[in-house]
Amino acid sequence: MTTGxxxxxxxxxxxxxxxxxxxxxxxxxxxxAAGCTAASPVSTPAAQARNQGGRAAGTSTAHHAASRxxxxxxxxAACNPVASSLxxxxxxxxVTPGSFMAKILARGYLIAGVSQSTYNFxxxxxxxxxxEGFDIDMVHxxxxxxxxxxxxxxFRGITDDQREPDVSNGSVDIVAETMTILxxxxxxxxxxxxxxxxxxxxxxxxxxxxxxxxxxxxxxVCATAGSDSAGIISSYPVTPRLVLVTAPQFTDxxxxxxxxxxxxxxxxxxxxxxxxxxxxxxxxxxxxxxxxPYGLAIAKQHPDFVRFVNAVLAQYEADGGWAASYxxxxxxxxxxxxxxxxxx
Amino acid sequence: MVxxxxxxxxxxxxxxxxxxxxPSRRFRVGVSTTPDRLRLLLLVxxxxxxxxxxxxxxxxxxxxxxxSGVVAVREPLSxxxxxxxxxxxxxxxxxxxAFLAGGLEPPAARQRYLADIxxxxxxxxxxxxxxxxxxxxxARDLATLSEDLPIYAGEIETARADNRQGxxxxxxxxxxASGLMRSTLLPAADGMYTTExxxxxxxxxxxxxxPLVIITLAVGLGIxxxxxxASRWLGRRTHRxxxxxxxxxxAAAVIALAxxxxxxxxARSDLLAAQSRGSAPVEALARADITALQAHAxxxxxxxxxxxxxxxYQATYLRQQHxxxxxxxxxxxxxxxxAGGSQAAGGATAAAGDAQAWYAAHxxxxxxxxxxxxxxxxxxALGSGRSDAGTAFAKLSxxxxxxxAGGQADFAASASSGADxxxxxxxxxxxxxxxxAAGCAWGLSxxxxxxx
Numbered sequence: 122m123t124t125g126x127x128x129x130x131x132x133x134x135x136x137x138x139x140x141x142x143x144x145x146x147x148x149x150x151x152x153x154a155a156g157c158t159a160a161s162p163v164s165t166p167a168a169q170a171r172n173q174g175g176r177a178a179g180t181s182t183a184h185h186a187a188s189r190x191x192x193x194x195x196x197x198a199a200c201n202p203v204a205s206s207l208x209x210x211x212x213x214x215x216v217t218p219g220s221f222m223a224k225i226l227a228r229g230y231l232i233a234g235v236s237q238s239t240y241n242f243x244x245x246x247x248x249x250x251x252x253e254g255f256d257i258d259m260v261h262x263x264x265x266x267x268x269x270x271x272x273x274x275x276f277r278g279i280t281d282d283q284r285e286p287d288v289s290n291g292s293v294d295i296v297a298e299t300m301t302i303l304x305x306x307x308x309x310x311x312x313x314x315x316x317x318x319x320x321x322x323x324x325x326x327x328x329x330x331x332x333x334x335x336x337x338x339x340x341x342v343c344a345t346a347g348s349d350s351a352g353i354i355s356s357y358p359v360t361p362r363l364v365l366v367t368a369p370q371f372t373d374x375x376x377x378x379x380x381x382x383x384x385x386x387x388x389x390x391x392x393x394x395x396x397x398x399x400x401x402x403x404x405x406x407x408x409x410x411x412x413x414p415y416g417l418a419i420a421k422q423h424p425d426f427v428r429f430v431n432a433v434l435a436q437y438e439a440d441g442g443w444a445a446s447y448x449x450x451x452x453x454x455x456x457x458x459x460x461x462x463x464x465x
Numbered sequence: 466m467v468x469x470x471x472x473x474x475x476x477x478x479x480x481x482x483x484x485x486x487x488p489s490r491r492f493r494v495g496v497s498t499t500p501d502r503l504r505l506l507l508l509v510x511x512x513x514x515x516x517x518x519x520x521x522x523x524x525x526x527x528x529x530x531x532x533s534g535v536v537a538v539r540e541p542l543s544x545x546x547x548x549x550x551x552x553x554x555x556x557x558x559x560x561x562x563a564f565l566a567g568g569l570e571p572p573a574a575r576q577r578y579l580a581d582i583x584x585x586x587x588x589x590x591x592x593x594x595x596x597x598x599x600x601x602x603x604a605r606d607l608a609t610l611s612e613d614l615p616i617y618a619g620e621i622e623t624a625r626a627d628n629r630q631g632x633x634x635x636x637x638x639x640x641x642a643s644g645l646m647r648s649t650l651l652p653a654a655d656g657m658y659t660t661e662x663x664x665x666x667x668x669x670x671x672x673x674x675x676p677l678v679i680i681t682l683a684v685g686l687g688i689x690x691x692x693x694x695a696s697r698w699l700g701r702r703t704h705r706x707x708x709x710x711x712x713x714x715x716a717a718a719v720i721a722l723a724x725x726x727x728x729x730x731x732a733r734s735d736l737l738a739a740q741s742r743g744s745a746p747v748e749a750l751a752r753a754d755i756t757a758l759q760a761h762a763x764x765x766x767x768x769x770x771x772x773x774x775x776x777x778y779q780a781t782y783l784r785q786q787h788x789x790x791x792x793x794x795x796x797x798x799x800x801x802x803x804a805g806g807s808q809a810a811g812g813a814t815a816a817a818g819d820a821q822a823w824y825a826a827h828x829x830x831x832x833x834x835x836x837x838x839x840x841x842x843x844x845x846a847l848g849s850g851r852s853d854a855g856t857a858f859a860k861l862s863x864x865x866x867x868x869x870a871g872g873q874a875d876f877a878a879s880a881s882s883g884a885d886x887x888x889x890x891x892x893x894x895x896x897x898x899x900x901x902a903a904g905c906a907w908g909l910s911x912x913x914x915x916x917x
Contacts, residue, residue: 237770238633245769247564248631250840275836278770372637399632 202302203414204462206314207424209432214266221423222267225294230273233260234293237278238372240395241450242299245278252276255450256297259316259417262437263295263430280369282347285309288418295430296418299392301349311423312416313430314461316443317451319389321353321410324396324403326378331385333407335359340384341366343374350388353411375400389413391451414459435461499702500916506695507909511902513688514714517681518898521725522891524681529887531672532732536884538595539665540744540876545592546603546658547751549585549610553654554758556581557646560621561765564628564639565843582618589614592657606657610650617645636769643766647759662748669740672883673733678725685722689715692905703912710908714901721897728886735883742807743876747869749800750813753789754865756796757820760785761858764827768834768843779831786824791817804868808875812868819864823857830854 216222225231235256236243243256261271279287279298288296288310299319302312323342325331334342334354339361344350346367355365366383368374374386375396386396391413393405417434419427437443438458447455559578563570589610592603620642628635696711763782770778791797797817804813826845829852834842848855 238636240633244633245636246631247628247633247635250843276839369640370637372634373640375634376637376641396634399627399630399634 200304200307201464202304202307202312203315203459205302205304205307205464206312206416206431206461207427208463208465209428209435212432213436214429214432216267216429217425220429221294221426222429226267230275231260231264231267231295232275232277232293234279234284234287234296234298235260235276236281236298236370237276238370239299239392240372240399242391242395243297244395252278255317255446256299256415258442258446258450259434259437260295260297262442263417263433266429266433266436280347281345284347284418288420291420294419294426299389299415300418301389301413302416303349306418309421310418311421311427312418313427314434314463315414315416315459316434317391317415318459319391319413319415321350321388321413322390322393322405323407323410324375324378324386324393324405325384327402327404329384329404329406331406334363334385334387334410335407337363337385340364341382342385342387343368343377343383344386344388345369345371345374348388349411349413354387371396372399375403378403391415394451431461431463500913503699503909503913503916507906507913510688510691510695510714510905510909513691514718514898514901514905517684517688517718518895518901520684521681521721521894521898524677525725525728525887525891525894527677528672528729528732529884529891531668532736532880532884532887534668535665535672535736535739536877536880539661539668540880542592542595543658543661543665543744544873545588545595546654546661547748549588549592550651550654550658550755551751551758552581552585552588553614553646553650554755554762556585557643557651558758558762558765560624561639561643561762561769562847564624564636565765565768566847570625571847578621582614585610586614603657603660606653606660609653610657613645613649613653617642617650620645639769640766643762662744665744666740669736673736678729682722682726685718685725688901689718689722692718692901699909699912703915708908708912710904710906710911712904712908714904714908717897717900717904721894724890724893728890732883732886735879735886739876739879739883741803742809743872743879746800746804746807746809746813747872747876749796749803750809750816750865750868750872753796753800753816754862754869756785756789757823757858757861757865760789764830764846764854764858768839768846782827786827789820791820800868804872808871809868810871812864812866812871816861816864816868819857819861823854823861826852826854826857 216226235252235254237245237252239254239256241254243252243254245251246253257276260274260276264274265271267273277287277293279293279296281298284296284298284300285306287293296310299317300306300312301319302315306312323331323333323337331337334357338359341364342354343366344354346369351365351367354363357363366374366377368377371386371388371392374383374388377383378386379400386393387410390405390409397403397405417430419430434443438461443458444455556578559574559581563574563578566574589607593607593611620638624635624638624642626635627638692711692715696708696715699708699711700706760782763778763785767778767782787795789796791801797813797820801810801813801817804810830842830845833839833845845853846855847853849859850856
């Protein structure tokens with residue numbers, strides 16, 4: 122929304138639209154040169170983006186052509202995201218002297234970067250005045266292991282594109298925000314073992330005939346800036362290409378969908394289920410596009426904390442805490458937790 | 466034939482020149498004899514009197530319609546535009562603050578929001594009805610306002626409905642609405658205010674401008690001099706000390722000139738006072754007030770987004786705090802200077818002090834929020850305790866309201882007394898001109914009759 126960084130000032134919005142138009146024009150020219158007939162419909166969304174898309178809070182429309190490769194298939198040769206974490210010490214999690222956990226203990230509270238708007242995973246509940254959800258329960262479990270008190274946490278709402286920088290620069294100790302373990306991200310931050318397995322799908326209005334991204338060619342599809350979903354949308358192989366519209370948060374995408382400014386929202390089914398719960402006049406459609414294993418992100422400087430958190434997760438999964446949280450926030454019956462696999 | 470003609474011509478020289486010189490001689494005779502001169506003088510002074518009457522009536526009409534335009538049209542429109550801005554800004558701020566409270570907003574906040582939206586709607590209608598749309602830019606801005614206000618209100622209601630169900634989607638709609646308010650509605654209201662204010666100042670300048678009144682007074686004085694010279698000449702010619710008609714005309718001219726000069730000077734000083742003690746402090750206070758409202762909305766939005774805004778709201782808050790001051794060149798100091806000696810002074814001075822109390826409370830609130838005490842920070846923002854940010858802001862807001870009301874009272878008193886200064890002057894100068902013309906005609910024709 123509204124202020125500078127989110128680009129809602131009138132000028133920002135126009136320049137975004139102009140930029141989008143310029144990019145689109147470029148695409149049209151290139152496509153024209155290549156003799157591609159799919160080019161002309163692409164210009165229509167550009168005009169629409171200028172007329173209406175820009176009014177939405179902090180959105181920008183851009184068409185990244187094929188500049189981005191699909192994240193997962195691309196990197197599997199180099200690493201295995203689901204078996205990338207560090208093995209915990211045997212037994213219950215221990216706050217060892219001199220460790221990062223000891224520093225957090227001395228500070229008196231854990232600082233967690235979370236979403237404030239992802240219904241049922243991490244959101245600010247206006248009825249209770251508290252941040253709640255499945256991701257949030259993971260953080261409470263970590264706080265319980267450090268302090269013996271699950272509530273010694275400061276939750277900082279951060280946007281998706283701030284997750285990597287905030288955990289790397291130490292503004293937050295840990296990020297629990299529907300964050301997919303990706304090889305590209307493993308270069309910048311460490312992850313815990315997998316605590317949830319999501320998969321990319323598509324949310325459309327109930328009366329839509331779309332059956333997935335494949336039937337949305339040339340239309341506008343929303344995702345948050347900095348999310349893996351944005352990359353999937355902009356590189357999805359369909360003609361004409363999908364037009365990616367980014368918003369700060371997925372609830373902003375739902376606003377755009379409700380206002381008819383985008384045709385669909387595409388991201389993890391876990392997030393889409395939360396959007397659907399807030400607007401029953403939507404439906405989740407299409408095949409499973411890409412598995413999204415969620416991990417808790419921790420700075421690379423703190424391998425001790427990674428091992429500690431993995432011990433917490435192992436214990437939480439073993440003592441039934443994980444299943445209870447899953448049943449409360451995601452649905453019943455709770456499945457078996459994802460099997461923990463480690464790199465070492 | 467040729468020579469005959471030449472002879473004829475030379476022989477005819479004298480009679481021809483005699484024929485030719487007869488009228489010119491008569492003309493010379495016409496102004497050289499006293500009755501002819503009297504006749505000419507009568508014609509000149511009567512025409513001069515009537516012409517001056519026309520000029521003076523035109524002048525008075527110009528000034529008085531500009532002065533009453535200031536009071537009856539331009540100032541209300543400018544005030545409307547300013548109030549639209551204030552109410553929209555307050556609605557944005559109140560909606561955000563009400564949201565902070567969670568699912569059940571405080572009834573007072575809800576009522577204040579509704580009152581703001583209703584008032585803004587009425588003011589937009591008023592401005593349209595009063596012809597606020599006649600100025601190019603203002604017409605466009607008014608159209609934007611009346612189109613987008615319902616959209617904004619709809620988004621706020623959607624936000625409220627979602628919030629009541631415990632959905633985070635409500636916060637997204639609040640952001641969307643606030644974005645629309647800040648990127649479209651407030652700039653339109655600001656544009657309209659700027660246009661109307663410029664038009665108010667231009668009309669006020671027209672009502673206080675010098676050239677026309679100077680010309681009218683100078684021409685009037687010239688006529689008095691002519692009448693004086695005429696009566697002296699007449700006195701010498703006719704050996705009568707006084708010509709009653711000319712005296713009457715001169716007296717009428719002097720009275721009309723004095724009235725015009727006094728009315729103009731009074732209106733000018735009243736209108737200038739209305740500007741310096743009324744509209745200038747009101748404008749300065751309104752600017753500061755609106756900036757404070759936006760900073761307060763930023764305070765609330767920071768807490769609502771709880772960090773998801775990456776600090777941009779707090780950055781905006783600090784920018785606005787910097788713009789507010791007090792300090793050299795800041796809005797609060799400018800307002801205090803502008804309000805000096807007017808009824809707005811009390812509010813402006815109190816605002817400068819209370820703003821600092823609010824900044825201090827805001828800093829305490831931020832410290833709470835940054836140190837894992839979000840709930841206490843929210844309590845401070847909404848609270849009415851002595852050290853709460855909510856209390857400090859309410860005080861500041863009340864100071865602005867007091868100051869603006871004082872400035873408006875000053876403006877209304879001075880400007881309407883300025884406009885009243887011209888009451889009756891237009892028929893007055895016309896009557897004076899008729900008396901002057903009649904006096905001259907009567908006085909001179911009586912002398913003229915003595916030559917028959």
